[in-house]
Amino acid sequence: MKFTTILSALALGAFSQLASAAPAPAAHQARDVWDPLMTYPTAETVWQSGQTYTVTWETEDAPVNITNGDGGFIILRSGDEETSVLLAWDIHLRDGQAQVTAPNVITGNFSLVLFGDSGNWGPNFLINGPVTF
Numbered sequence: 001m002k003f004t005t006i007l008s009a010l011a012l013g014a015f016s017q018l019a020s021a022a023p024a025p026a027a028h029q030a031r032d033v034w035d036p037l038m039t040y041p042t043a044e045t046v047w048q049s050g051q052t053y054t055v056t057w058e059t060e061d062a063p064v065n066i067t068n069g070d071g072g073f074i075i076l077r078s079g080d081e082e083t084s085v086l087l088a089w090d091i092h093l094r095d096g097q098a099q100v101t102a103p104n105v106i107t108g109n110f111s112l113v114l115f116g117d118s119g120n121w122g123p124n125f126l127i128n129g130p131v132t133f
């Protein structure tokens with residue numbers, strides 16, 4: 001029972017950390033838990049479903065040792081919800097970039113979340129999908 005409580009408390013803590021991460025963090029300091037600042041896509045970006053794009057993020061502030069290693073993945077975020085749509089995985093955070101194919105979506109605004117040490121999302125941008133309402 002106690003163990004479960006601790007786990008939920010941890011889960012909640014992790015969640016509120018995600019929820020409180022600013023969409024466009026201004027100050028990025030080198031520290032062990034590193035959440036790289038996404039530099040592309042930007043708010044002006046427009047993607048077409050099925051096309052390939054290169055997502056980029058800053059790596060200058062990467063700590064010498066990244067707490068949970070260099071591996072990461074990118075998912076799609078819709079509104080305030082993180083989806084289970086994986087756009088890239090087995091990526092290396094130190095590369096500062098990853099190739100992504102724009103998913104098939106109903107045309108709308110989405111953002112991307114780069115997961116490594118922690119989750120960090122970029123701005124909303126438009127994806128033109130095969131269906132528009």
Ligand SMILES: *[C@@H]1O[C@H](CO)[C@@H](O)[C@H](O)[C@H]1NC(C)=O
Nearest residue numbers: 031032062063064065066067
């Ligand atoms: C990074 O990790 C290596 C190997 O564990 C260790 O020797 C080194 O002191 C660490 N450096 C920093 C800045 O934490």
Ligand SMILES: *[C@@H]1O[C@H](CO)[C@@H](O)[C@H](O)[C@H]1NC(C)=O
Nearest residue numbers: 107108109110124125126127
């Ligand atoms: C996407 O967001 C922009 C800026 O908020 C808005 O003008 C536009 O209507 C949105 N597009 C769709 C398809 O929701």
